[in-house]
Amino acid sequence: MSRNRLDAPHGLLIDRSKPVNFTFDGKARTGFAGHTITSALWAEDVKIISRSFKYHRPRATVSAAGHDANALVQIGDEPSVSADTRLIEEGMTVEAQNVFGSLEHDRAQMLDKFGKFMPVGFYYKAFFRPKGAWKLWEPIIRRMAGLGKVNTDAHHGYFDKQYLWADVCVVGGGPAGMAAALEAADASDDIEVVLVEENPQLGGALTYARFDAAGQRAAAENDSLVKAVEAKDNIRVLTGAYCNGWFTDHFLPVIQGNRMFKLRAKAVVVATGSYEQPMVFRNNDLPGVMYSSAAQRLVNRYGVKPGNRAVIATANAEGYATALDLIAAGVDVACIADLNSERPRHELADAVADHGIPISLGATVHEALAKPHLNGVEGARVSKIMGQGQVAERYDTFDCDTIISAIGWQPTANLIWHAGGKTPYNDATSMFEIGELPEGMFAAGSVAGCFLIDTVIEQGREAGWSAAKDAGFTKGAIPTVRNDKGETGQNHAWPMFEHSKGKDFVDFDEDIQLHDLTNAVNEGYAHIELMKRFSTCGMGPSQGRHSWLNAIRLNARANGLSINDAGMTTQRPPYTGEKIGVLAGRSFEPKRLTSMHHRHVEAGGGMMQAGLWYRPEHYGSGSDRMAAIHAEARNVRENVAMIDVSTLGGLEIRGPDAAEMMERMYTWAYKKQKIGRARYTLMTDMTGVITDDGVACRFHDDHFYVTATTSGVDGVYKEMLFWNAQWR
Missing domain, CATH: 3.50.50.60 (FAD/NAD(P)-binding domain)
Incomplete structure (x- = not known):
């Protein structure tokens, strides 16, 4: 066993009876159930996990919580996975990313020696002379840039979305969050409370921090609060879940694994803690x-x-x-x-x-x-x-x-910022503190500048009571909160x-050094937003x-401003990285089958999706798709064929101005079209781009029957309704 492994009671979250085998960069590694990739590797004295973005310097975990890019790895076809937070699994294959050669001997580390030739914003100034030089440098720079590898042929996982409702949503399952959820749940048996926690278990800082010299307080408080939450039937707990943003009327996208909960709440308690x-x-x-x-x-x-x-x-x-x-x-x-x-x-x-x-x-x-x-x-x-x-x-x-x-600490106030809340800088505490909260939003714990555990819990109860009241549930008097938030010198x-x-280094993600930010201001990018974009600080x-x-402090000093006057950059969702698959989710559209669908399948039809319909693309159960298509084409040329076009859209245009409507919607002249005749139709948008085609049959002077493509008929119908409403 590694000399880095500790015996119980250390290791609250791991199960030493369940060893887990995985590989890292091709070498076999072993951890225990509950270990993250980072902790399992560190236990085996493997500390270097990645290479830095710009200089390819060796990097290891800094936060052990996924708050930086130092611990991003590749797992199979999934790039940029946080080794700090991803639990190890049996047979998992983990690889370092952003390396040229091996992790231990990265050939690109030579870039560290040439750092003076790559100052902040160097890519705006170099590689443009002589004329045409950029075309030479561009492919080299693109190969060097980026982190993980994207396999475009990778299997697409299953993603889903689900609607969720809460009277009170508490974001953050630490001591303040659990206390808030309990107080809100006590307001009524009918109240619905949702508690969202990004870690696999509740507890937050109670699972690792020390609040007393004996080291007993955290475990006792955690055990008491977790048991109380589990005993409440009207608290739904979502662990391993991220609330990735705040939107109008307390709409909260909560991502848990490959599922996104579209959560709507009456009131929100932010108990998200703070970043060291x-x-x-x-x-x-x-x-x-x-x-x-x-x-x-x-x-x-x-x-x-x-x-x-x-x-x-x-x-x-x-x-x-x-x-x-x-x-x-x-x-x-x-x-x-x-x-x-x-x-x-x-x-x-x-x-x-x-x-x-x-x-x-x-x-x-x-x-x-x-x-x-x-x-x-x-x-x-x-x-x-x-x-x-x-x-x-x-x-x-x-x-x-x-x-x-x-x-020191920085409050995890992203949701508050998304909602328009203000967090002015307090020179006395050297921290950004909550100054103004939007309607229906409440805060508790270290995100609200409170670090004394007793006050944190009391503040959580007060926030939970206030949120329940805002949602229409009241019981008893508002809990009291002591004035002591902990030591005022929390931040240097x-x-x-x-x-x-x-x-x-100020920014580990982008290899931004102290002098880089000072130089950015000196080069004219003095405004905090301009400094960010020129230096890329905070863009990783x-x-x-x-x-x-620290970047804001540097900007303020370089400009001779107070930190409040220097300001912050605009914070927008998402709070953390999210997969495109989560945003897309699964298809909610119904599957439309023609009356001949099952006969097509019996005949060996390979079905394809066309809009909402399923049509045969080719026939034949063989694996060679193109050979089957060529055989069908030959059969059509040499024999008689029949095609099922019942999926085409059918629209009837009736009324005294039917012909005028047709001419406004399609090219060609339909007023001259004879009754009983059909004519090809071509629809374009306002820029002349073709958007659909079909056939128009004239049954009467004021009656046309028009077909549209299978996948385009819904859009054609909406377009017709829109222009009909604009009729002049």
């Missing part, structure tokens, strides 16, 4: 550099050690909580660099101090030392902070294979430390989840 944010320093993208929540997920959810020796950079309680989790997992914590100048006053910091771990106040990690070929971390340089983004020249070096940062105001040698698979907070 990265710290920016040299080589902050190396395998082994991760968020505190990622380390806790590996240890507590999946029973995997993040490393053997760690350095922690923190600006809040999470760093100390993570240190306690690492100690319990047998990881040596070499040092804690606290970016604050004063030691925090809470039991977690006291417990860490009791373990004798060195704590350096007013200090930060400003460089990660890399192993050969950038394949991991072998040390960290820690320096005193001298000013905003500035460190002292003197530094201490610590040997380590893991660097963990805990410097400037966790970015530029290095003279660069490779200090994560859509800015881990990069936009």
